[in-house]
Amino acid sequence: MPLFEPAKAKKQLPPSDKWSVTVERNFCKACRFCIDVCPVDVFQWSKEVNAIGWFPIEVAHEANCVGCMLCYQVCPDFVINVEPKKANAPAGRHEIKAEGAA
């Protein structure tokens, strides 16, 4: 199953609000990996340029986050932090089916 999907294929799921997603906007080089890999549309592009000349990502729908950690793993610039909002919070139970699974 390919990892990177364009944004329009994302599922819109009921928000779980169990995960905290923060970004350091001045580290982001706008590579697009997190936006394409996130299955639940947490990120969007910021409209304000950052300190290193890119339009970075920003957190749009933190409550959607299911804690899959794909964005955390795929980011090349240490931008993103994902942590459970409460200790021992379980991962999201929603079924996630990406479009076009191989």
Next chain:
Amino acid sequence: MIAPSVAPVRLVAPWAEWNTRFTDGRRVLETGTFALTEGAIAAGCRFFAGYPITPATEIAEHMSKRLPQVGGYYVQAEDELAGVHMCAGASLAGLKAMSASSGPGYTLMHDAYGWAVANEIPLVIVDAMRVGPVSGITGAPGQGEFYIARYCSHGGNIESLVLSPDSVQETYWLTIDALNLAERFRTVVTILTDQVISDMQEDLFLPRSADDLAQIVVPRRHNTEMPFYPQGSDAIDVAPNVVGMGTGVCVSAYTHTPEGYDIEEMEAHWDQSIRLINKIRRHRGELLRYEAVGLDDADVIVVAYGATARTAKTAVLQARRAGVRAGFLRLITLWPFPDELFTRDVPYVVCELNYDGQLVREVQRAAPARDRVHFMGKSAELHTVEEVLRALDGVGKGRGIPAMPYIWTEVR
């Protein structure tokens, strides 16, 4: 046989005093390579990485035997470039380290040399010179790395410390001195010896007690805080940096900041160059080592270093006994070149073991009259006393060095 002196011999070097300071020790008949190894160990060297090559092979062999006995480490590197990098790594981790080779291996070390100098890592590198180019003649002495030893890495912007011994005993003391200078100046010190001094056997005195030696050995210290590289400063006696003690030091392959970060700005490069060049230039007085006979009143001065200086000195002493006011200057510190020894406006006869002329060019530059500096180049064999006497005779009569078989006199 060394002729009895008819003029005082002046030796300017720490061992002029060390030679008489220690009385408790043992005497052996041994080689220059043995003396070099023992001197290094006496000075606290505990890591050697190198590759065998004539005439330096015995240094590696002695080290492989002695280092385990003193808790040190011998690594036989896959090549000389690896060897010096390993020594640099070991020195960074806190061990005094040394490598040794001859021309064909020395020439492979340059990248590592530059890296160690730029990062102020104390090291000693030995080049036991032999005839070149390339593999030349195995087992014949040469002096073809005079300039390479100064310009031992690409890119410029460094100064170099190079010393050269001319006897087995001196090799012992000089090696201790080289390791001391490496610590004090946080740099690579090169010992340029040659096949004759390496392989010959002479009387060697070894001090017995480590406590005695501690009086003359500069111990390794560790710098644990910023600045790791005091760029812009010419200070010496700064403790070497150390990796693995949690200091956060960075050791770079590029022009770097006082923390060791890469930086591409002119100002940082200027400050680094001031550090690397001036820490040596501004302390030249600490680095001058030489031997001289009759410099002050000589009508002609013979200049040489290493094995070449032995027969040259004998010739000068014989000439003196015959009433000729010849002088003799043996350089021990080759770099920084001791311009201050060439103030007298007299003819100089420069004897060296190469035909392309290296030391002679520096003497021509430093001496008051370039055209009064005569080149007496020979290769693969030492100058004979007879040849040097004939050169002194010719120059003394204003006719220059007479033509002699296998003696090169042209410098272009």
Next chain:
Amino acid sequence: MANRLVEKYLRPSQIPTKACHGCGIGMIENWILQAIDELGLSREDVVFITGIGCVGRQTYATWGGDNVGATHGRALAVATGLKVAQPDKKYVVVVGDGDAAAIGTSHLIHAARRNLGVTVICEDNMGYESTGGQFSPTTPAGYVMNSSPYGMVEPSFDPCDIVKAAGATFVAEYTAVQWMQTKKAIKKALQNDGFSFVHVRFQCNENFGAYALGTRDTVANIQWIEDHTRGVDREGKPTEFTWETGVKHDASNSRPEFSRLLRDLNSRVAGNHETSAGNGRGGHD
């Protein structure tokens, strides 16, 4: 707030790195830090040694502990001196395909032969990207790069085969879409008291992507990596080659480590040293 490992392990002044956007070097560094974190190691426990080229330069000085940036190809030679003199640290040697598999291959082979106790992370972007995109010994055969404008005629090789033959005691190969496997392999590698080699192929957008693949699009280039890891492309057709990933050799902790060998030698010799050899402190009793 950034990735929490930045504060724990990195130097803030060196982040963001000089790496291009979408480059895999930062991704792999994130996984190295996670492995270090999960093993409970601190900044003082680990020394990073890097080489020349993108992988070396973009990693150098990011680590919050000691960093050593060696000359091109010689990181393992420096690592040998460091490990022998100071064996109690973990040495993470981060080098590229040029540094490890071209100019530095001799030192790679001998470090593996000696079973030097370091962890080499060979991050492979299959070309000399820092100098603009020339081919390297790991570039796929036939590919067009800046110094193979008619297609690379030389065969390529896999450095994993070489280190395994030379005696490495842990060898693993993954790609830039295999973060969990890479992290696990790095943890195993760090726990091997011997020579560990983790080879990770990754995407380069500016050079390899541009010249060999015809695009600088970040997602397209990492998808090329993904396709050749899985063996199928976007349309479901088999790719022209597939990288064989996985742990290729695991003989962790089965052979004595090099600095251990030297120390054992010293113990043996100290037991029998001759009196003429010296008093152990450089003098002669």
